[in-house]
Amino acid sequence: MPGFRPFAIAAALFAAFAPPAGASQDAGLPGSFLLQPAGGRGAALGGVYPALVSGPDSAFWNPAGLGAVKKPELALAQSWLLEDTGHSFMGFAYPGWRGIGLAGAYIRQAGDGYERRTGPFDAPRSFSVGSEAFMASAGRKLTLAGLSAAAGLTFKAVRQFVDDSSGGGWGADAGVLAGPWRGLTFAITLKNLARPSFAVLSREITYPSGINYAAAWSGRLSADLDYSAGFGLEKYERGGADLSAGAELAYKGAAFLRVSAGPDGLASGAGLKAGNYSLDYAVFLNDFAPVHTINLGVRFGITMDELENYIKRGISRFDRQDAARLAGAYLQQAEMQHKAGDVTRAVKTLETALLWDPADEAISSRLEKYRAELDDKISGQVIERTRALAGQYYARGDFIASREYWAGVLSLDPGNAEASGYIAGIDERLDRGQKDLLLREKAEEAKRKAYALIEEASALLRAEKYAQAAARAKKALQVLPGDAQAKSVVAIAERGLALSLEKRLGRAAELCDAGAYAKALEVIESVLGDDPGNKEAAERKRICRAALAPSITEAQRKALEKTYYMAVDSYLKGDYTAARGRVGEILDADPLNDSALKLSEKIDAAGRGRR
Structure with missing residues (x-):
């Protein structure tokens, strides 16, 4: 062709x-x-x-x-x-x-x-x-x-x-x-x-x-x-x-x-x-x-390795924008750790992220969520271990010990159907004498715990820690409703607490009138620690904080902000002395700086752990 x-x-x-x-x-x-x-x-x-x-x-x-x-x-x-x-x-x-x-x-x-x-x-x-x-x-x-x-x-x-x-x-x-x-x-x-x-x-x-x-x-x-x-x-x-x-x-x-x-x-x-x-x-x-x-x-x-390299470089300008970027990197790292199932590390990473950007609501809410998951995870591990022990004792024929462990599972997880089923089955297998013995042992154990609480309450009463003393005595009364000693401790502690609160509020008012707002605020915080709903103390606190709030210029605010980021950097690198000194500079200028106060608590805790 x-x-x-x-x-x-x-x-x-x-x-x-x-x-x-x-x-x-x-x-x-x-x-x-x-x-x-x-x-x-x-x-x-x-x-x-x-x-x-x-x-x-x-x-x-x-x-x-x-x-x-x-x-x-x-x-x-x-x-x-x-x-x-x-x-x-x-x-x-x-x-x-x-x-x-x-x-x-x-x-x-x-x-x-x-x-x-x-x-x-x-x-x-x-x-x-x-x-x-x-x-x-x-x-x-x-x-x-x-x-x-x-x-x-x-x-x-x-x-x-x-x-x-x-x-x-x-x-x-x-x-x-x-x-x-x-x-x-x-x-x-x-x-x-x-x-x-x-x-x-x-x-x-x-x-x-x-x-x-x-x-x-x-x-x-x-x-x-x-x-x-x-x-x-x-x-x-x-x-x-x-x-x-x-x-x-x-x-x-x-x-x-x-x-x-x-x-x-x-x-x-x-x-x-x-x-x-x-x-x-x-x-x-x-x-x-x-x-x-x-x-x-x-x-x-971004990969975990890239995030870690970015985080290792740390902060260079020590300003809010740079700190926010670093906080974002920590947030991403926490999300990856959480996705990999390492909730404990994710919580620690978010805590660090929050140090860099304390005002970031996304980090705060994620931290709250992960902490709740961690609590559930730890509780689940405890339940699983208790459940395993209950099963082991049951297999050995030690039904009384098995029942105690199943009861422990129910105390942690009241809706646990498996534990309820085992307890019901064990109760059917125990004879009358074993049931009476079990009840007597439970009652004796409850009494021992109640008397221990009363002893603790009495010691707290002597130390004039009235709120704690009343709380423990009331807990003992739940087991021993008619116990005279427990009732007496409660009555004394409540009267003592009322007098102590009145006295401390009066002292706070005197300090406020004298212009010693910082000392007054310390007294008020102690009142709120014992009585969180005290309206008079809350109002006094508002007045003191307003009086203590310094007049800070924009230039001073930026300088304090930079000092805070430098303090965080020193804390994360383990230089607690330098971190503590920088936090002190901030609190001298702004005694109510929440971020610096929280960082100070972390530095003190880390220092105690090192010792």
Whole structure:
């Protein structure tokens, strides 16, 4: 057919379509568009990159790298090859469950501007030639013989087209990583482990299998400078083995220089990273035209390691804005700890966050919620231990001891149906004599506790701690309603408390009249400690606080605010002497500063704990 020859020529051109950055002896291999490096960092590092990859481009280079993905990441890359020919890569990676990372990627290489004629005198018509691949990958971190490792698998659907004719098939790649061990990481990637096979323009195409070995050393040259360097060896069916080497220098994890060398030329590149954004550039120099690649990476969210590094840097300007950002970092860390089930650490982290931003209601409410959860968790642990002991004694046939422990479970969880059921069952199994003995023992134990409370109340009465004495005596009366000693203690304590409150309120009034508001406030606080609902004391407190409130200028407020943040910083670093001195400066200027007063209590508690 006279019209078929141009298509045959185009098919031959397509089969020979070779990326300039690929190995020359592999250029004619089916599927050679997948030899063109994907992404800016990989294009600059070459064959060593399968041992270093950890993002969306893992789907192309080594799916085992997905085991290191810690947060969602999007990568977009574009390479400019020959005239009118481009190579595009787009990938998205997501951290899955139990160390499994997932990724999807799309690669397309296409050229326009080709022309064909049906006959020698016909006007030319342009057409395009290209290839594309859709990839779905998964990788998982592993531990083998105490060493870190990872394995991954990529499934891919490939398609090649010439004008309006096309064909496609399915294939798979696999990869493993081992390390780092003393800074050394090994990688093996099997390309086309399952080989795509299809026909285009009546021509059968089967992608060849290949294997890549890579090893990389990573370490630190100085406090700000890290390095990675290594080599790669790649071999495809019907092709020669390609050996390459590459290296990368990283400055503070934010600026990067890269270089690599292979059998077909040199590549170099640079990268910048700021927060969740990265920009990478690479250029490959060969016998044709330079191949330029640009890569944009966007990550989403923040990891625990990033939060910890941010928190370690601490506060620099000691102002409200900087402190609020640091408090926000602690809040995020607490949420991650809570999500991981570590409620105790989450509570401690939120307490620290509240020191940096005492007025943040979101932190306060979250702290209250987590504290309630922690209380429930601790209570649940106590219930579970008591329940286990009750079950053990029941299994031994010691029903009286088992009943006591089940009663303990009910005291902590009154609605516990299991405990109620066991107690009812035990009561049915006990004979009359055992029940009487149990009742007598319970009564004697209750009496012992009641008499102990009366003794405590009497001692508190002698110390003129009337409110505490009355509370304990009333608790004893719940067990011994007619006990004369308990009634006497209650009566004496209530009279003493009334007289003490009257006396202290009078003293507070005298101090207020004399202008000694600080001392008056101390007396009033003691009254409210014994009688929280005392309206006269509450009113006196309001008056004293208003009188004590200093007249502070905006400049003085900012200075005190900075001193407070410096005090918090010293406290968190364990320098309690410096923290206490700075809190003292604040309280000298503003005796009612709530944040400083609370911090002072924490500093004193920490100091006592250290002793």
